[in-house]
Amino acid sequence: MHLAVYLPLLFPLFAAPGARRLADRLEPRPATWLLTAGAVVLAAGSTTVLGLLALAGLVRIPLVARLAELSPAVLARDDPARVPVAVVAALLLVAASVAGSRFAYRRVRAVCAAFLEAACFPGQNPLVIVEERAADAFAMPGLPGRIVVSTGMLESLDAAEREILLAHERAHLRGQHYLFTAAVQLAAAVNPLLRPLAGQVAYTLERWADEAAVLESGDRRRVAVTVGKAALAAKNSGGRRRLPAAALGLLGGPRRREEPGPVPRRVAALLSPRPAGGRWRGAVAAVYLTAAALCTADAVQDLHEVMKRAKGG
Amino acid sequence: MDGHDRTGTPHEGDRRLANGQREAEVVAVLRSASGPLTPREVLERIGGDLAYSTVVTILTRLYEKDVLTRAAHGRAFAYAPATDEPGFAARKMRQAMEEVPDREGVLTRFVDDLSSRDEALLRRLLGGDLDAGR
Numbered sequence: 001m002h003l004a005v006y007l008p009l010l011f012p013l014f015a016a017p018g019a020r021r022l023a024d025r026l027e028p029r030p031a032t033w034l035l036t037a038g039a040v041v042l043a044a045g046s047t048t049v050l051g052l053l054a055l056a057g058l059v060r061i062p063l064v065a066r067l068a069e070l071s072p073a074v075l076a077r078d079d080p081a082r083v084p085v086a087v088v089a090a091l092l093l094v095a096a097s098v099a100g101s102r103f104a105y106r107r108v109r110a111v112c113a114a115f116l117e118a119a120c121f122p123g124q125n126p127l128v129i130v131e132e133r134a135a136d137a138f139a140m141p142g143l144p145g146r147i148v149v150s151t152g153m154l155e156s157l158d159a160a161e162r163e164i165l166l167a168h169e170r171a172h173l174r175g176q177h178y179l180f181t182a183a184v185q186l187a188a189a190v191n192p193l194l195r196p197l198a199g200q201v202a203y204t205l206e207r208w209a210d211e212a213a214v215l216e217s218g219d220r221r222r223v224a225v226t227v228g229k230a231a232l233a234a235k236n237s238g239g240r241r242r243l244p245a246a247a248l249g250l251l252g253g254p255r256r257r258e259e260p261g262p263v264p265r266r267v268a269a270l271l272s273p274r275p276a277g278g279r280w281r282g283a284v285a286a287v288y289l290t291a292a293a294l295c296t297a298d299a300v301q302d303l304h305e306v307m308k309r310a311k312g313g
Numbered sequence: 314m315d316g317h318d319r320t321g322t323p324h325e326g327d328r329r330l331a332n333g334q335r336e337a338e339v340v341a342v343l344r345s346a347s348g349p350l351t352p353r354e355v356l357e358r359i360g361g362d363l364a365y366s367t368v369v370t371i372l373t374r375l376y377e378k379d380v381l382t383r384a385a386h387g388r389a390f391a392y393a394p395a396t397d398e399p400g401f402a403a404r405k406m407r408q409a410m411e412e413v414p415d416r417e418g419v420l421t422r423f424v425d426d427l428s429s430r431d432e433a434l435l436r437r438l439l440g441g442d443l444d445a446g447r
Contacts, residue, residue: 110415117406130403137423140410148407153423165423172421181418205421225442228435231424232443235432262425264434271438 005052005299008045011292015042016196022285023200024269025278028207034285035204036184039197041289043187045296050093052303057086059310070310078306096190103189107182111141114178118142126173127166129154135233137165145173156233161226164213168223171212177205203262210266211274224270231263332371335363339371340380340394344401349384349391 015038022031059065060083065072081089118140121128130136132150140146147169154162172178180201188198213223260268269275342358343350350358352368359368372392375381383390394401410416427435436443 106415107418110413110419113413114410114416114419117409121402121406128403128406129400130407131400138420140420146406148403168423169421177421178419181421185418209421221442225439227424228439228443231427231435232432234424235427260434261428261431263427264431264438267435267438 004295005049005302007295008042008049008292008299011288011295012042012046012191012193015039015194015288018281018285018288019197019200022278022281023204023207025275026282027275027278028204028211030282031278032180032201032204032208034282035197035201036180038285038289039184039187039194039201041293042197043190043194045292046191046193047093047096048296049299050089050096052299053081053086053089054093056080056303056306057083057090059307060086065310070307074310075306078309080303080306100186100190103186107185111178111182114140115142118144118146121146126170133237135230135237137169137230139169139172139177141173141176141178147173152237153230153233156229156237157226160217160222161229164217164223164226165230167213167216168209171209172205174212175205175208177208180205203265206262206266207269210270214270214274220270220274224267227263227270228267335367335371336375336380339368339375343381343392343394346393349382349386349393351386351389351391353389355392 019035019038022035026034059068059070059075059080060072062072065075119142124144126144126147128146128148130148130150133152134150135153135156136148136150137153138148140148147166149165153165157165181198184194184198184201188195210223210227213226214220217223338359339355342355346354346358352365352372355372356363356365356368372381372383372390376383376390376392380395381392382395383392385391410420413419
């Protein structure tokens with residue numbers, strides 16, 4: 001197999017810097033779709049190539065070649081993958097499969113738990129108020145989805161700001177945002193090089209909901225102030241919920257010190273005009289992903305050809 | 314008991330205390346239940362030496378005080394806590410989610426954690442607006 005086979009393994013490496021720019025410049029909704037689809041395509045591509053390399057190594061084992069009725073002579077001549085490479089690929093493939101299955105199992109359980117709890121709560125009103133001094137608010141997917149807000153959070157906002165908070169959380173529920181999170185984090189679990197993309201999607205989903213709140217309230221600055229006030233209230237009321245280490249890992253690890261966190265970044269985006277451009281960046285990203293997909297298809301085709309020759313020879 | 318005045322004999326005071334305790338027990342049982350309970354079910358969960366008719370009396374009295382709601386359930390009534398019911402359900406829901414290992418991946422929180430650097434940056438971006446109306 002020629003060197004192009006390894007290309008799908010390289011594509012994720014260069015996706016991270018582009019992802020951040022896309023998240024900043026593109027409208028949040030297309031940015032979310034593009035980044036999520038991108039992560040899935042790149043993860044599928046790299047996993048497929050690992051599988052191909054492992055398979056190519058597997059057929060070099062004489063017993064396997066005999067069972068599959070493949071000619072060892074042809075395989076030795078075409079040399080689809082060197083044995084050490086195949087062994088490394090097989091190990092990585094096992095690691096990726098284990099990480100992916102573990103993630104999927106845990107996430108499916110958590111989603112089921114949320115749906116169950118949301119369904120068990122009496123009434124159809126999505127708003128659930130919890131007596132708690134710590135300021136906290138989150139959306140919980142379900143049928144119907146619920147918006148859980150603590151009394152501490154309600155007290156730190158005025159009426160208009162509470163409406164903004166609810167509009168933001170409603171947008172999360174309406175857009176089924178937990179599915180984007182699950183898809184991009186699954187990709188990141190399978191291929192850790194894609195973790196930065198998961199972090200950017202976490203951000204663009206918040207931006208998506210922020211922009212929905214702007215549409216409802218008609219006041220960008222007010223939404224920015226609400227986000228800021230809520231974040232300060234959560235911090236000062238001793239919000240006990242820290243992200244667990246596992247979630248931080250999936251979101252790209254502790255960020256570099258000089259970079260602002262997601263809250264100031266959202267506020268800054270809200271204080272600027274609504275992003276309208278970024279079309280060419282989106283196009284470049286789409287081309288990049290298409291290239292990755294084509295390279296993967298080419299690699300599959302390549303191994304297929306070798307196998308066909310080995311079968312006939 | 315309800316008709317008695319506050320300055321009863323010591324003996325009546327004891328009985329009132331005992332009744333208060335039983336009421337609290339009954340409410341606790343109903344709060345920890347997943348749905349409304351009939352007097353028979355309450356009796357089973359409380360155990361002890363209470364008579365069925367005593368449980369019915371306690372439940373009826375709590376219903377009359379608006380502490381409980383009730384709905385026809387076969388030939389009996391099924392009782393559930395009335396006051397603070399949504400608050401109770403909300404707490405229960407919150408608690409259940411706390412125990413889910415991967416919950417942060419499913420719940421979309423309004424605001425993330427804020428570092429001290431982020432806070433300073435936020436104050437620079439928004440200035441005095443942050444403290445208005447609080």
